[in-house]
Amino acid sequence: MNFTFVTLFPNLIYPYFEDSILSRAKENGLIQIDCINPRDFSVDKHKKVDDYKVGGGAGLLMSAQPLFDTLEHINSKEAYFVFPTPAGKSFTQNDAKRLSKKKHIVFVCGRYEGVDERVIEIYADEVFSVGDFVLTGGELPSLCMCDAISRMIDNVLGNEESLLEESFENTLLEAPSFTKPNVYNDSPVPSDFLKGNHAIISRLKNRMAYAKTCFHRPDLYKMVKNKRNYHAK
Ligand code: SAM
Numbered sequence: 001m002n003f004t005f006v007t008l009f010p011n012l013i014y015p016y017f018e019d020s021i022l023s024r025a026k027e028n029g030l031i032q033i034d035c036i037n038p039r040d041f042s043v044d045k046h047k048k049v050d051d052y053k054v055g056g057g058a059g060l061l062m063s064a065q066p067l068f069d070t071l072e073h074i075n076s077k078e079a080y081f082v083f084p085t086p087a088g089k090s091f092t093q094n095d096a097k098r099l100s101k102k103k104h105i106v107f108v109c110g111r112y113e114g115v116d117e118r119v120i121e122i123y124a125d126e127v128f129s130v131g132d133f134v135l136t137g138g139e140l141p142s143l144c145m146c147d148a149i150s151r152m153i154d155n156v157l158g159n160e161e162s163l164l165e166e167s168f169e170n171t172l173l174e175a176p177s178f179t180k181p182n183v184y185n186d187s188p189v190p191s192d193f194l195k196g197n198h199a200i201i202s203r204l205k206n207r208m209a210y211a212k213t214c215f216h217r218p219d220l221y222k223m224v225k226n227k228r229n230y231h232a233k
Pocket residue numbers: 083084085086087108109110111112113114115128129130131132133134135136137138139141
């Protein structure tokens with residue numbers, strides 16, 4: 001899978017792929033990362049990429065020309081253009097799974113007060129928010145999405161089975177997990193985990209996943225309950 005980041009700050013992107021799982025994925029040819037800087041496409045003699053908003057308003061926008069020319073330059077039939085923006089719908093695990101089937105994703109990272117809306121209207125295949133807060137640029141949201149998508153690609157994770165029990169599979173959060181020692185600072189691992197009975201452990205994990213979801217994410221809990229009631233009818 002190819003990932004292209006359209007960004008004024010490629011140095012924010014490349015180091016993320018220099019360590020750990022995604023560095024291995026890159027070395028093994030499972031993902032390819034490249035950056036294109038719209039500044040290189042600016043026809044302005046000072047290589048300007050921003051401008052004031054038409055009609056007034058605070059701050060600057062990434063202007064249309066450098067971005068249009070950058071995206072035009074990408075010119076790949078397989079390119080799927082994703083724009084991070086606080087105005088988008090929330091990016092979810094299902095989106096990560098779905099997008100992991102694409103061949104080439106292009107993240108268009110906004111800066112300043114965002115990008116000229118015409119670029120989004122013409123190029124965006126999807127727009128996503130990574131949460132109800134405003135960051136200084138689209139690089140972090142794009143890296144978040146790229147990371148979540150990459151780990152859904154076959155063979156990127158060592159143990160693909162771990163995906164099956166993860167949070168948001170079947171809408172639930174993952175059950176609490178423990179490691180050794182069995183008692184730490186007077187705090188024990190739930191005793192059923194220690195008995196080696198996989199059916200009991202699995203039931204316990206399921207109950208704990210429900211309890212954790214109910215506590216931390218009542219919105220998801222409600223969805224699971226509604227689904228179950230629907231299927232019970
Ligand atoms: N003026 C914009 C607004 O109020 O919606 C915010 C622009 S923000 C300072 C600059 C860029 O950061 C955006 O164009 C987008 O690419 C990125 N960004 C900031 N917060 C984001 C979020 N929560 N989700 C996705 N992208 C975000």
